[in-house]
Amino acid sequence: MLIPVNINHHGIQDSEAELIRLTFKELGIKENDIENYLKHNLDLLVGDEESLLIVGQQVRNKQNGRSDLVAVDEKGNLVLIEIKRDVEDIRNRKEPFEIQAIRYAANYAKIQSKDQLVNDVFVPYLEKQKGTSDSVLTTSERARRILTNFLVQNEAGQAFNRKQRMILVASEFDEQTLSACAWLISNGVDISCFTIEPVKLNEQYLLDITKVLPVPHLEDFYVEVQENHKVRKSSNTVPTNTSKQFLPRMNKLFDWGLLRSGDEIIIKNFEDSTAIALNEKEVEYQGKTMSYNQWGQTVTSWSSINIYEWTIAVGQTKTLHDLRLEKMRMEEEEV
Known part of the structure; x- marks a missing residue:
């Protein structure tokens, strides 16, 4: 559902803008x-x-x-x-x-x-x-x-x-x-x-x-907890079967410091793929600003890409996907 509103320092107010659904x-x-x-x-x-x-x-x-x-x-x-x-x-x-x-x-x-x-x-x-x-x-x-x-x-x-x-x-x-x-x-x-x-x-x-x-199952929302709970049996294990749909996204990776503005990143196994992470939504690649997906698609020529499993920060050996799973495990162990 899309609802037009105005948001400012006074809070949220109804907007007079008209939202028209078309065919x-x-x-x-x-x-x-x-x-x-x-x-x-x-x-x-x-x-x-x-x-x-x-x-x-x-x-x-x-x-x-x-x-x-x-x-x-x-x-x-x-x-x-x-x-x-x-x-x-x-x-x-x-x-x-x-x-x-x-x-x-x-x-x-x-x-x-x-x-x-x-x-x-x-x-x-x-x-x-x-x-x-x-x-x-x-x-x-x-x-x-x-x-x-x-x-x-x-x-x-x-x-x-x-x-x-x-x-x-x-x-x-x-x-x-x-x-x-x-x-x-x-x-x-x-x-x-x-x-x-x-x-x-x-x-x-x-x-x-x-x-x-298909509609999501309730289990999809707490599968991470189940997987992390299993991790406690072996501190060297990283959860690998966590539901992709509910894994942390790029904004959370920036909050965690796993990726920062200005970091150089590459698509693994692809030459000349170096880009600069600008923020949680965009990168700079070959002088152009684009989304992470557009960057990955441009480098690989694929129609869509799992950007987390293919992106590596320069100086790292692990993908963003591996890093976020490790961070999830560490946070669970601290609970």
Whole structure:
């Protein structure tokens, strides 16, 4: 829920600014506009705790169906991202939204090798992208190199496409779609639902993005305590299974002093990646100010990156993820 307010030294007061919820249809935004935006901003769906590589867009299958976006995650699994503009688009389809996604996932389950993904999906995608390409490598060689590097760096080279994930995105979902997705999740199917809704505040347009399913379990909020409690059995152990969704973020790392303004940081295993941490939200890289995610994406050419597991402060040997887990352990031991 977005509520316009005024905040000053007097406290919080109601704002006269008008918050208007709109539809993409009335704004003249098409489904492929949303698709192209999300392609370049995947962190809005998966956050800063996951790495993804987009390998396909509008991929046509043998039954003439077309999946919107296809990615590979850090575990080597294929991820299908299906987008519908408004709830009317969901209702007007010949088949239910979730059934369409399942059908596409079944198609991608048949991809048995990295070469098959490269040839059938990734090469056509790269050939459609604008911009300069490597003049030495063919598109096939470039696709194979990018995919192999992503899988090797994430230690997923031997775990390719063991399962498929589905992410459904729409400005609104009908009850039947949410009911079906909830049932699928309860039966072990990896499917997520996100709403993305345009909002106007004065002359500024905003996107309200919410993860609807799966809902967090109560255990997700106190898993850190459980893991830290186990740590007391061995002072040399660092909790590794803490729920990523509720781990401390960059602002807490700055509060703890694990990262400071002016620190040089790098993306591990990537040359020429040195940046300067400006604050909890931005870095300076090659003379440009950008977010941590944008920096990581620029260096790696991945579509999204788990910035904590890949960032190392110069002079350190441990990633920000390792450092925050150690700090959590130390604070728990002091209790």
